[in-house]
Amino acid sequence: MHKSLVSLPTFIKTLPALIFLIAASTVSAAEYFTIEDGELQRPTGYREWVYVGTPVTPDELNDGKAAFPEFHNVYIDPESWAHWKVTGEFREGTILIKELVAVGSKAAVSGNGYFQGDFVGLEATIKSAEYFPNEPGNWAYYSFSTPDLETLTTTAEQMPTASCNSCHDASASDDFVFTQYYPVLRAGKGTGPAATGGVLSSLIMGR
Amino acid sequence: MHKSLVSLPTFIKTLPALIFLIAASTVSAAEYFTIEDGELQRPTGYREWVYVGTPVTPDELNDGKAAFPEFHNVYIDPESWAHWKVTGEFREGTILIKELVAVGSKAAVSGNGYFQGDFVGLEATIKSAEYFPNEPGNWAYYSFSTPDLETLTTTAEQMPTASCNSCHDASASDDFVFTQYYPVLRAGKGTGPAATGGVLSSLIMGR
Numbered sequence: 001m002h003k004s005l006v007s008l009p010t011f012i013k014t015l016p017a018l019i020f021l022i023a024a025s026t027v028s029a030a031e032y033f034t035i036e037d038g039e040l041q042r043p044t045g046y047r048e049w050v051y052v053g054t055p056v057t058p059d060e061l062n063d064g065k066a067a068f069p070e071f072h073n074v075y076i077d078p079e080s081w082a083h084w085k086v087t088g089e090f091r092e093g094t095i096l097i098k099e100l101v102a103v104g105s106k107a108a109v110s111g112n113g114y115f116q117g118d119f120v121g122l123e124a125t126i127k128s129a130e131y132f133p134n135e136p137g138n139w140a141y142y143s144f145s146t147p148d149l150e151t152l153t154t155t156a157e158q159m160p161t162a163s164c165n166s167c168h169d170a171s172a173s174d175d176f177v178f179t180q181y182y183p184v185l186r187a188g189k190g191t192g193p194a195a196t197g198g199v200l201s202s203l204i205m206g207r
Numbered sequence: 208m209h210k211s212l213v214s215l216p217t218f219i220k221t222l223p224a225l226i227f228l229i230a231a232s233t234v235s236a237a238e239y240f241t242i243e244d245g246e247l248q249r250p251t252g253y254r255e256w257v258y259v260g261t262p263v264t265p266d267e268l269n270d271g272k273a274a275f276p277e278f279h280n281v282y283i284d285p286e287s288w289a290h291w292k293v294t295g296e297f298r299e300g301t302i303l304i305k306e307l308v309a310v311g312s313k314a315a316v317s318g319n320g321y322f323q324g325d326f327v328g329l330e331a332t333i334k335s336a337e338y339f340p341n342e343p344g345n346w347a348y349y350s351f352s353t354p355d356l357e358t359l360t361t362t363a364e365q366m367p368t369a370s371c372n373s374c375h376d377a378s379a380s381d382d383f384v385f386t387q388y389y390p391v392l393r394a395g396k397g398t399g400p401a402a403t404g405g406v407l408s409s410l411i412m413g414r
Contacts (some may be wrong), residue, residue, distance in 0.1 A: 001405065035320050043325050044405035047391050048288075054278070054306075056318030066318050071261070083253075099404065099410030101260075113264030114321070115388040119410045133404050138388040145407075149283055171316040181315065181322040184254050185310055197306065198251035203326045 013052070018045035033092045033126055039155040040142045043124060050081040054180035055116050058103050071101040071116050074182060081188075088190030090127050090175050094140075098123040100145060121145030122152050128176075129205040132158075136165050137176040235334075237404075238300045239284035240333055246362040248350045249329060253304040256282040260389035263321050278308040278323050281389060288395075295397030297334050298381050305330040307352060328352030329359050332371070334382075344383040347370050388396050 013061065029038045030048075034041040056071045057130065076084065080094040104117025122144040139147040141164035173180040180186065187206030188195030239256075241248040263278045283291065287301040311324025329351040336345045348371035349363040372383065380387040387393065394413030395402030401412065 042405050042408075045403040047402070047404035048257055048285075050255055051280070051282075053323045054280070054377045055315070055317065055319035055320060055322045056263065057315075061319040066320075068317050073261070074259070075258075079399075084337035105388070108262070108264075108385075110262065110275050110376050111264035112268040113262060113273075115262045116260045118414050119390055121410075122405065133254050139380075148208070150410050152405070152410060154408060167316050178315075181312070183323050183326055187326060187346060188254070193252070196252040197304075198249050198329065198359070201249075201361060203328075203357050203359060207325050 027171065029093065030079055031095075032079070033093075035131060036155075039132055039135045039157055040126070042093065042122070042144050042152060042154055042156070043097060046075045046077075046099070048183070049077050049097065051075055052096075052184040055178075055181050056103065058114060070103065070120055071114070072093070073099045073101055073116075075099070076138065076185070081155040084190075084196040085192055086190065092127065092129055094127040096177065097124050098125075102149070118149075120149040124156075125149070135161060136169055139165060141165065141178045147195065208354075212296075219274055236300065237286055238302075239286070240300075240302045240331070241340060246364055247331065247333070249359060249361055249363070250304060250328070251301065253282045253284075253306070254302065256284050258282055259287040259303075262388050262406050265321060277327055278311070278321070280306045280308055280323075282306070283392070288365065291392065292399055293397065295383065299334065300334055300351040301334040303332050303384065305332075309356070320366070320401040325356075327356040331363075341369060342378055346372060346375070346383045348372065389401065 033043055052074050054073050056070050057066050059066045059069045062069075075097040077095045080091050083089070083091040099119060100123070101122030102117040102120045104110060105116050107113040108115055124142045124144070125139055126132070127137065127139050128144075129173050132138045132140045141159040143159065144152040144155060144156050166179050168176040168178070171179045174185075174189075177185070179189070183206065189206065191205060232362050240250055259281050261278050261280050264273050264275050266273045266276045282304040283300045289297050290296070290298040306326060307328030307330070309324040309327045310321050312322040313319060315322055331349045331350075331351075332346055333339070334344065334346050339345045339347045348366040350366065351359040353360060360375050375383040375385070379385045381392075381396075384392070386396070391412065396413070398412060
């Protein structure tokens with residue numbers, strides 16, 4: 001009688017982990033962007049992707065002329081989020097969206113501060129060795145914003161590398177992404193189901 | 208020969224709208240919360256729901272003692288979002304999550320401002336005529352936050368009506384919800400697929 005390498009009870013015990021690994025590795029490689037003739041087509045549906053964080057750097061805290069006077073609501077596409085949860089890495093084909101939101105009200109019944117007003121712009125960054133083999137970290141940057149703050153372009157050309165990537169290279173915490181300001185990414189890095197919120201009683205994860 | 212009420216070409220033209228209405232009305236009524244023995248069980252997975260907006264009312268803009276010194280990242284459950292997109296109303300069984308995030312850094316390469324630090328708390332509000340027939344607007348409020356800012360409770364009792372609902376009643380724009388500060392809800396109210404972002408070139412929607 002031959003002896004199996006793994007006993008049946010051991011096999012059963014490791015089954016959930018095995019299923020998880022197989023499910024993670026067979027995830028389809030759908031991309032959430034389209035590049036045609038070298039231009040990124042404006043992404044859609046991103047408000048139903050996974051939100052990762054919002055910084056605000058208003059004019060009055062920056063001598064009246066902030067480089068980025070709006071709130072930046074940042075999203076990651078769902079499949080890259082699923083990959084991030086398991087591996088803690090940005091997969092080939094990751095797209096992050098930065099939706100620009102004007103500072104609206106500065107006072108409410110809850111106190112003085114900054115409250116989100118109108119949508120005023122849209123930017124995106126994509127990591128792809130296939131499309132951007134020569135960009136640092138394989139990240140490229142795009143803007144669909146227009147000066148009137150009321151319309152978006154339909155397509156966007158890749159921004160010059162130096163205009164975005166140099167700051168990201170110098171200051172972003174994790175693979176050119178400012179994860180230090182995005183608590184959902186920070187706490188969720190490689191933490192599996194706990195990344196989705198509310199699973200653990202402890203909030204220490206990611207500190 | 209009998210005459211049909213609608214001509215075939217007219218029927219074909221209205222088909223997409225019909226399919227949309229049928230799809231919208233047959234949405235299942237899944238709920239994203241569990242109330243047991245009068246207590247709300249801590250929701251999970253909300254970071255994968257639909258994000259609607261973030262206000263911040265920091266201490267230093269409120270004489271050092273803000274009522275809400277954190278960022279508030281607000282989410283709506285996916286099914287209530289689907290309903291909101293089509294009808295512009297909060298359905299029976301809507302749950303909104305408010306994840307509290309400490310102000311972290313106040314300066315970055317992008318400028319001076321407010322950047323999201325650590326998760327420090329979790330609150331929720333639910334609209335249900337079934338569970339809260341006597342609450343104004345049928346909304347009830349819950350908090351899983353703890354004073355140590357490092358842990359969450361597993362369950363939460365309903366807050367006294369006056370502690371939350373009075374401000375919401377007096378100042379919130381739409382059915383006790385502060386939609387005036389949540390651009391995703393404001394722009395998405397009853398706008399169908401356009402609510403998901405990037406579909407239209409115009410950003411005027413919801414202003």
